[in-house]
Amino acid sequence: MLRVGFYQFRPLFGKVERNRRKVVEALSQVEADLIVLPELPFTGYHFAGRTELEELAEDLSNSPTLWTLGELCARKNFYLVTGFAEKSGKDIFNSALLIGPDGLIHVYRKIHLFDREKEMFTPGNTPLTVQEVRGTKIGMMVCFDWIFPEVVRTLALQGAQVICHPSNLVLSYCQQAMLTRCLENNVFAITANRFGADRRPHGTLRFTGKSQVVAPRGKLIYQAPSQREELFLAEIDPQQANEKFITPRNHILEDRRPEFYRPLCR
Amino acid sequence: MLRVGFYQFRPLFGKVERNRRKVVEALSQVEADLIVLPELPFTGYHFAGRTELEELAEDLSNSPTLWTLGELCARKNFYLVTGFAEKSGKDIFNSALLIGPDGLIHVYRKIHLFDREKEMFTPGNTPLTVQEVRGTKIGMMVCFDWIFPEVVRTLALQGAQVICHPSNLVLSYCQQAMLTRCLENNVFAITANRFGADRRPHGTLRFTGKSQVVAPRGKLIYQAPSQREELFLAEIDPQQANEKFITPRNHILEDRRPEFYRPLCR
Numbered sequence: 055m056l057r058v059g060f061y062q063f064r065p066l067f068g069k070v071e072r073n074r075r076k077v078v079e080a081l082s083q084v085e086a087d088l089i090v091l092p093e094l095p096f097t098g099y100h101f102a103g104r105t106e107l108e109e110l111a112e113d114l115s116n117s118p119t120l121w122t123l124g125e126l127c128a129r130k131n132f133y134l135v136t137g138f139a140e141k142s143g144k145d146i147f148n149s150a151l152l153i154g155p156d157g158l159i160h161v162y163r164k165i166h167l168f169d170r171e172k173e174m175f176t177p178g179n180t181p182l183t184v185q186e187v188r189g190t191k192i193g194m195m196v197c198f199d200w201i202f203p204e205v206v207r208t209l210a211l212q213g214a215q216v217i218c219h220p221s222n223l224v225l226s227y228c229q230q231a232m233l234t235r236c237l238e239n240n241v242f243a244i245t246a247n248r249f250g251a252d253r254r255p256h257g258t259l260r261f262t263g264k265s266q267v268v269a270p271r272g273k274l275i276y277q278a279p280s281q282r283e284e285l286f287l288a289e290i291d292p293q294q295a296n297e298k299f300i301t302p303r304n305h306i307l308e309d310r311r312p313e314f315y316r317p318l319c320r
Numbered sequence: 321m322l323r324v325g326f327y328q329f330r331p332l333f334g335k336v337e338r339n340r341r342k343v344v345e346a347l348s349q350v351e352a353d354l355i356v357l358p359e360l361p362f363t364g365y366h367f368a369g370r371t372e373l374e375e376l377a378e379d380l381s382n383s384p385t386l387w388t389l390g391e392l393c394a395r396k397n398f399y400l401v402t403g404f405a406e407k408s409g410k411d412i413f414n415s416a417l418l419i420g421p422d423g424l425i426h427v428y429r430k431i432h433l434f435d436r437e438k439e440m441f442t443p444g445n446t447p448l449t450v451q452e453v454r455g456t457k458i459g460m461m462v463c464f465d466w467i468f469p470e471v472v473r474t475l476a477l478q479g480a481q482v483i484c485h486p487s488n489l490v491l492s493y494c495q496q497a498m499l500t501r502c503l504e505n506n507v508f509a510i511t512a513n514r515f516g517a518d519r520r521p522h523g524t525l526r527f528t529g530k531s532q533v534v535a536p537r538g539k540l541i542y543q544a545p546s547q548r549e550e551l552f553l554a555e556i557d558p559q560q561a562n563e564k565f566i567t568p569r570n571h572i573l574e575d576r577r578p579e580f581y582r583p584l585c586r
Contacts, residue, residue, distance in 0.1 A: 165577045169567040182580055201504055201572060203469035204581040211583045225566075227503055227538065234500035237493055238467055272493065300491075301435040306467060311431045312585050314448055315470040317477045319578050319585035 056190050058088045058216065058242075059287035062265040062278050064250030067098030068110060074122050086132045086287050088187055090246040092265075093137035093197045093222040094148065100252035100259040104146075104174045111139035111146045120151070120158060128155045133187045135194055135218035135246075145176035150194045150220050152185055160185045160194070166205075168198035184212040190292040193241075197221040200228050200235065200245075204318065210239035211307060215295035217243040223262045229277065237272030240306060241295045244268075249281045270294050322456050324354045324482065324508075325553035328531040328544050330516035333364030334376060340388050352398045352553050354453055356512040358531075359403035359463045359488040360414065366518035366525040370412075370440045377405035377412045386417070386424060394421045399453045401460055401484035401512075411442035416460045416486050418451055426451045426460070432471075434464035450478040456558040459507075463487040466494050466501065466511075470584065476505035477573060481561035483509040489528045495543065503538030506572060507561045515547045536560050 061080055065073045073096045081089060093099070096119050097110040112119055119138065127134055133154045140149040140161065147163040148171055163178030164171075182205060184191045193209030195217065200206075206217055217235070221228065228245065236243050249263035263280040267288055278284040298305045327346055331339045339362045347355060359365070362385050363376040378385055385404065393400055399420045406415040406427065413429035414437055429444030430437075448471060450457045459475030461483065466472075472483055483501070487494065494511065502509050515529035529546040533554055544550040564571045 165580055166575055169569050172569050177577070198570070201566070202576060203473065203504055204576065204584060207469065208581055208583050230496075230538075231500045231503060234497045237497060238469055272497075300467070303435050303438050304464070309432055310468060310470065311443070314431055315474055315585055317474050318470060319581055 055289050056087045056188060056216070056292055057085065057287055057289055058244060059086060059267065059285065060090045060244055060246035060265045062092070062247060062249060062263055062284045063095070064283065065092070065095050065098050065248055067100065067252045067254065070096045070110060070119065074119060078122060078126055080285055081126060081130065084285060084287060088133045088135070088192070088216070088218070090218045090244045091134065091136035091220055092246050092248040093220040094139055095137050095220070095248065097139045098252050099222045100254050100257070101174060102254060102256050107139065107146055107174045108141070111141040113141045114158065114161065120153070123153050124157050127153050131155050135192070135220060137196065137220040146174065147178060148175045148196060150196050150218070152187070152192070152194060154187070162194040162196070164196035164199060166199050166202055182208045184209060184214045190215050192216045192218055194218050197223065200231060203235065203238070206235045206239050206241065206243070210241050214241055215292040216290070217241055219243055219245040221245055221247045223247045224259055226262060229264050229266055232266065232268055233272040233274060236268040236270060238306065240270040240298050242267070242269055242290055242292065270297070321555050322353045322454060322482070322558055323351065323553055323555055324510060325352060325533065325551065326356045326510055326512035326531045328358070328513060328515060328529055328550045329361070330549065331358070331361050331364050331514055333366060333518045333520065336362045336376060336385065340385060344388060344392055346551055347392060347396065350551060350553060354399045354401070354458070354482070354484070356484045356510045357400065357402035357486055358512050358514040359486040360405055361403050361486070361514065363405045364518050365488045366520050366523070367440060368520060368522050373405065373412055373440045374407070377407040379407045380424065380427065386419070389419050390423050393419050397421050401458070401486060403462065403486040412440065413444060414441045414462060416462050416484070418453070418458070418460060420453070428460040428462070430462035430465060432465050432468055448474045450475060450480045456481050458482045458484055460484050463489065466497060469501065469504070472501045472505050472507065472509070476507050480507055481558040482556070483507055485509055485511040487511055487513045489513045490525055492528060495530050495532055498532065498534055499538040499540060502534040502536060504572065506536040506564050508536065508556055508558065509534045515549070536563070
């Protein structure tokens with residue numbers, strides 16, 4: 055059994071230190087194995103442009119945010135998956151970090167950028183892989199990756215049991231679609247969304263909350279309200295994700311006929 | 321504009337001639353461009369075994385069902401996509417036929433067999449391709465193919481605007497998942513299901529009805545009741561399926577990153 059969940063909150067744009075403090079305060083209260091935070095929860099999301107993003111992004115080799123979260127994971131003995139604005143040389147990636155009690159374990163760089171992110175971030179350049187957390191295989195993706203069924207599928211084919219999904223959702227489609235992702239792949243998914251708005255001189259972006267935990271067969275375990283802070287945790291049995299037979303004769307992964315799917319990979 | 325829809329009815333097991341008559345009578349009343357019928361609507365579904373299936377299946381080179389439907393399409397000047405138990409040499413395929421005013425246009429053989437079908441049918445051996453009906457590109461799949469996101473994706477990547485989906489659904493998941501298929505690919509889908517039950521000495525199978533037409537963005541145009549005969553038709557604009565931008569910067573097909581999806585095709 056694994057105690058997993060999300061922290062849905064309202065980051066304040068550009069207030070990196072305040073947002074870190076907010077996360078540390080909330081997460082210091084709980085016992086858990088794995089907690090997922092939203093996309094870009096420390097910087098905020100609605101950057102005026104590349105220059106502003108550059109000022110707020112951090113290099114992992116010198117990142118106060120990573121130090122703070124590493125310390126938190128060590129002290130609380132849990133794992134975090136969190137969004138992170140990652141500076142790397144001349145690039146900035148919209149990344150997700152997996153951090154554990156012993157520090158940084160994996161960096162996933164969002165491969166499908168959304169809307170204006172394309173003008174500021176570099177598209178992810180690292181493969182979709184699976185990491186192990188207390189014997190459970192987890193896969194990571196970020197926000198808009200959800201609309202591409204190829205992402206969860208690629209993770210599930212590598213054995214992912216729990217999809218960790220930091221998000222800053224502005225459209226209304228994702229939560230329902232994630233039920234389908236969990237049905238078609240028979241995995242768990244934790245979508246951690248933010249709420250509130252980034253009100254900036256160049257415009258306002260509103261985020262839709264409704265963070266959720268979904269079980270195999272697309273069963274919704276819990277969905278948070280749209281506009282309220284919430285730290286939700288549930289005990290799940292990751293083994294449930296190993297039962298890929300939807301009928302006694304139908305294994306939803308082994309029944310695939312890849313020879314007919316060639317157009318997907320060119 | 322294209323006038324499309326489905327005929328949801330209750331085939332009687334083994335009563336091929338009665339089922340054909342039923343379809344001809346219903347469809348003789350309507351004006352349409354394209355109508356989708358359920359999976360295996362003439363033979364029924366719940367075969368005792370291979371021998372019984374062999375007796376009911378037909379060879380396309382000598383098929384009274386094809387003659388009847390070809391005559392119907394010619395007389396009514398419309399196109400049909402229908403399930404069909406297709407005998408071909410030693411094989412029997414769970415097929416879908418596209419028939420038009422000038423006769424048979426395409427045969428799709430179900431590539432993902434469901435449950436006991438595996439004991440009786442040969443898995444499909446023809447690629448997923450797209451056909452043209454009055455200037456609209458249609459893709460065909462049969463029932464359980466829905467659970468594999470690769471199927472609609474493969475069709476959409478070839479330009480399919482309308483997915484025609486003959487079905488004999490017994491599980492409750494498909495209708496909701498098809499909204500996601502139409503969202504993630506921005507296509508129309510017509511799922512034609514049967515209702516009623518096949519009550520046989522070896523057991524009873526109940527079918528769930530709720531045939532539906534879904535528009536791009538996953539918008540439900542109409543869903544039939546669970547247990548009632550219904551012939552539904554709607555005017556659709558297939559061009560809607562060409563608008564693949566979900567934001568001004570995000571084309572849901574061109575934004576794909578196939579270099580990261582390699583596990584899907586091996």
